[in-house]
Amino acid sequence: xxxxxxxxxxALGLKLWLRDAGVEQLQWLLKPTVLxxxxxxxxxxxFEAGVGxxxxxxxxxVVPACSGLNFFFIAVVSAVALFSQRVVSxxxxxxxxAVGAFALTVLANALRITLAMAVHLHHVSFGWLTAPRLHxxxxxxxxxxxxxxxxxxxxxxxxx
Amino acid sequence: xxxxxxxVVVYLVATLGVPLLHPLDARFSDHVIIVLGCTALVxxxxxxxxxxxxxxxxxxxxxxxxxxx
Numbered sequence: 001x002x003x004x005x006x007x008x009x010x011a012l013g014l015k016l017w018l019r020d021a022g023v024e025q026l027q028w029l030l031k032p033t034v035l036x037x038x039x040x041x042x043x044x045x046x047f048e049a050g051v052g053x054x055x056x057x058x059x060x061x062v063v064p065a066c067s068g069l070n071f072f073f074i075a076v077v078s079a080v081a082l083f084s085q086r087v088v089s090x091x092x093x094x095x096x097x098a099v100g101a102f103a104l105t106v107l108a109n110a111l112r113i114t115l116a117m118a119v120h121l122h123h124v125s126f127g128w129l130t131a132p133r134l135h136x137x138x139x140x141x142x143x144x145x146x147x148x149x150x151x152x153x154x155x156x157x158x159x160x
Numbered sequence: 161x162x163x164x165x166x167x168v169v170v171y172l173v174a175t176l177g178v179p180l181l182h183p184l185d186a187r188f189s190d191h192v193i194i195v196l197g198c199t200a201l202v203x204x205x206x207x208x209x210x211x212x213x214x215x216x217x218x219x220x221x222x223x224x225x226x227x228x229x
Contacts, residue, residue, distance in 0.1 A: 015181065016181065019181060019182055070174060070175070070178065073174065074167075074170055074171050074174045074175075077170050077174075078166055078167040078170045078171070081166050081170060082162065082163060082166045082167070132185070132186060133186070133190060133194060136186060136190075136191070136194050137194050137197075137198055140175070140194060140195055140198035140199065140202075141198050141201065141202065143171070144167075144168070144171055144198065144199060144202045145202050145205075147167045147171060148163075148164060148167055148168065148202060148206055151163045151164075151166065151167045152163045152164065152206075154163075155162075155163035
């Protein structure tokens with residue numbers, strides 16, 4: 001319980017500290033995500049200082065708000081909440097959760113960006129689900145599915 | 161079951177609490193509808209997949225027991 005409280009407090013503190021972070025401060029998350037998105041979508045992105053990454057049509061941007069920072073904190077807190085009762089070394093759990101959450105964030109976010117870009121380029125919308133709402137819905141579906149999948153896979157591997 | 165609800169609760173609290181930290185691009189009511197709707201969809205899919213997995217495994221063990229006895 002103490003480890004979970006410490007992790008939540010740390011995540012909230014870091015989130016507040018990085019609330020107005022620019023593209024340069026979030027490169028540790030944005031760069032690997034864009035690299036993986038380039039592989040998945042076969043689309044080269046161009047970096048623009050102070051803005052983010054632009055696709056060749058220059059109509060789709062990967063900006064600091066797309067970094068997946070919130071999801072990274074969500075994944076760390078979820079892992080600690082789920083496994084803190086089962087793991088002896090709590091500091092190792094937090095460190096392993098951060099590393100795993102980083103990998104999961106990059107993978108989920110690259111997948112989300114690839115799907116969102118395809119939807120954006122083909123001008124897809126369904127009635128109430130306008131392009132911006134569809135963009136948000138894709139984000140929730142991809143992020144939450146990946147998070148649940150990852151925690152369920154880990155749940156079977158970590159002994160009770 | 162805990163592996164499903166723990167990440168879902170953490171995700172919902174964080175996602176619906178985001179407007180407390182910084183303003184959203186979308187209207188808050190739209191944000192709530194999208195988050196809750198998609199969460200329900202993901203949970204329903206996961207539970208259906210879980211039930212199917214259990215359904216496939218259940219008939220196997222009695223047959224193995226019969227053969228051994």
